[in-house]
Amino acid sequence: MKTQPLLGHPACLLTRLDVHVQGQVTALLAPLGINPRQYGLLSLLGERDGLSQHQLCGPLNIHRNVMVDLVDELEQRGLVERRRHPADRRAHALHLLPAGRQLHAEAEVLVDRFEAKLLGGLDVDEAATFVALLQRVYADAGLDGDHDTGLAAGASGRR
Amino acid sequence: MKTQPLLGHPACLLTRLDVHVQGQVTALLAPLGINPRQYGLLSLLGERDGLSQHQLCGPLNIHRNVMVDLVDELEQRGLVERRRHPADRRAHALHLLPAGRQLHAEAEVLVDRFEAKLLGGLDVDEAATFVALLQRVYADAGLDGDHDTGLAAGASGRR
DNA sequence: TATTGTTATACTCTATAACTATA
DNA sequence: TATAGTTATAGAGTATAACAATA
Numbered sequence: 001m002k003t004q005p006l007l008g009h010p011a012c013l014l015t016r017l018d019v020h021v022q023g024q025v026t027a028l029l030a031p032l033g034i035n036p037r038q039y040g041l042l043s044l045l046g047e048r049d050g051l052s053q054h055q056l057c058g059p060l061n062i063h064r065n066v067m068v069d070l071v072d073e074l075e076q077r078g079l080v081e082r083r084r085h086p087a088d089r090r091a092h093a094l095h096l097l098p099a100g101r102q103l104h105a106e107a108e109v110l111v112d113r114f115e116a117k118l119l120g121g122l123d124v125d126e127a128a129t130f131v132a133l134l135q136r137v138y139a140d141a142g143l144d145g146d147h148d149t150g151l152a153a154g155a156s157g158r159r
Numbered sequence: 160m161k162t163q164p165l166l167g168h169p170a171c172l173l174t175r176l177d178v179h180v181q182g183q184v185t186a187l188l189a190p191l192g193i194n195p196r197q198y199g200l201l202s203l204l205g206e207r208d209g210l211s212q213h214q215l216c217g218p219l220n221i222h223r224n225v226m227v228d229l230v231d232e233l234e235q236r237g238l239v240e241r242r243r244h245p246a247d248r249r250a251h252a253l254h255l256l257p258a259g260r261q262l263h264a265e266a267e268v269l270v271d272r273f274e275a276k277l278l279g280g281l282d283v284d285e286a287a288t289f290v291a292l293l294q295r296v297y298a299d300a301g302l303d304g305d306h307d308t309g310l311a312a313g314a315s316g317r318r
Numbered sequence: 319t320a321t322t323g324t325t326a327t328a329c330t331c332t333a334t335a336a337c338t339a340t341a
Numbered sequence: 342t343a344t345a346g347t348t349a350t351a352g353a354g355t356a357t358a359a360c361a362a363t364a
Contacts, residue, residue, distance in 0.1 A: 005206040006199055006218060007297075010274050010290050011180050014196075017297050018177035019220060021170050036174075040165055047164040054345055059165060061178060068347060090340045090345045121299030122292065130292040131169050133285060137167075137318050138176050140280030152323075213322060222356075227324060249322040249363045 021118065028110050032103060037062070038074060039111070042104040045080065045096040052091040079103060166187060180277065187269050196221065196234060198270070201263040204239065204255040210252040238262060 006012045025036050034060070040060050045051065053067045062070070071094065074080040080102030085091040096104075119127040138144070165171045184195050193201070197221050204210065214227045221229070230253065233239040239261030244250040255263075278286040302309070 005202050005355075007294075009270060010278070010293065011184055011270065012199070013290075013293050013297055014173070014177050014180055015295070016220065016302060017300065018173050018300055020300055025170055036296055038169070043164050048274055049328080061175065064346070065334090065348085085345090088341075088345075092346075093252055110340095111168060111170065117171070118300065119296060126292060126295075129288065130296065131172075133281065133289040133292070134169060134172050134176070135166075135280060136280055136285075137289070139175065140174055141277065143175060143179055211322075211325085223323070224357090225355080244322095247322080247364075251323075 002034060003021075010082065024114060024118075027110055027112060029107055032107055032110075034103065034107065035075075036071065039104070039107050041070060041074065042079065042096065042100055042107070044102060045094055046104050049095055050085075050093040052085055052088070052089065056094070164203070183273060183277075184270060188266055191266055191269075192236075193262065193266065196229065198263070198266050200229060200233065201238065201255065201266070203261055204253055204298055205263050208254055209242075209244075211244055211247070211249065213251060233259065243297060261297045 007016075022036065029035060031038055037060060041056060044056055044059055053071060054064055055099045057064050057067055060067075071080060071082065071092075075082060077099075078097055080098055082092040085093040085096055119130065122130060166175075175217060188198055196219060200215060203215055204220055212230060213223055216223050216226055219226075222315055230239060230241065230251075234241060236258075240254045240256055241251040242254055244252040250284065278289065281289060
């Protein structure tokens with residue numbers, strides 16, 4: 001017996017699951033006043049402080065134009081601060097303020113809890129396998145190279 | 160050594176992979192003149208002809224308002240046809256026309272080929288495991304119940 | 319009273335281009 | 342000449358509400 005025609009496609013399965021996850025995480029973070037994208041920015045800065053706006057564009061998958069408003073809002077709320085970039089006077093070095101670090105920590109707890117629930121139907125081994133395979137597919141698709149979170153700014157032009 | 164902070168989140172991994180897949184499939188189908196959503200509609204009708212517009216809304220994850228334009232275009236291009244619904248005079252029964260069936264077949268080849276490439280980095284067992292786990296997570300999230308592709312129209316109100 | 323399809327409207331998001339100051 | 346950040350604008354997409362026909 002054939003099941004759902006569309007869900008026979010892994011791509012469709014992936015997309016529908018992502019819509020759900022995206023919606024859930026958005027609703028989860030709403031009480032904290034941030035969306036997934038803003039969480040992502042705080043997370044990246046928490047990992048490596050002082051990155052430029054452009055350096056964050058890749059990992060967050062957004063255009064530099066969009067980044068402006070994103071940083072504007074976080075700065076107005078005292079979560080992040082624009083300072084002079086030590087090496088390039090055109091760029092801004094973004095720094096995580098204490099309030100931002102605090103908020104990110106709270107958000108991370110919520111996200112981790114959600115993800116645990118998302119994979120809660122699998123046992124520990126299965127969950128680990130699933131994530132590992134997801135990472136494999138992700139890397140095989142060449143999506144790893146896009147993350148120049150590193151300092152080597154001079155990457156090959158893409159997009 | 161810690162890797163990427165954001166990609167440590169399975170949710171983020173999933174979302175980024177989906178953006179890639181969505182973009183690839185869209186580009187893949189573009190030469191055929193359809194988008195993933197239109198492909199989905201043709202696919203569902205190929206499986207079960209004569210569904211109403213409303214019945215297609217759930218599986219395609221779109222509102223009935225959006226469905227109108229979607230069907231309009233496919234009908235104008237002679238891929239699909241609106242007929243009288245035998246059981247409910249308010250509804251339209253959608254039927255796949257030969258040209259639509261043909262186009263869907265061509266599209267399916269392309270999509271299947273892409274998905275094979277997407278999972279091409281995994282061996283056969285791993286790929287099967289990955290898809291199976293994906294389906295498990297999908298079902299555990301309760302996303303299965305949304306697909307009333309069946310004829311029982313009177314579902315519980317959601318959204 | 320509820321539902322199917324339809325239409326119109328407003329809102330959000332995104333993509334594009336252009337400008338400045340630096341490199 | 343190319344790049345980081347900024348701004349403005351147009352377009353696509355989405356959400357909401359309302360309506361007519363039918364259940």
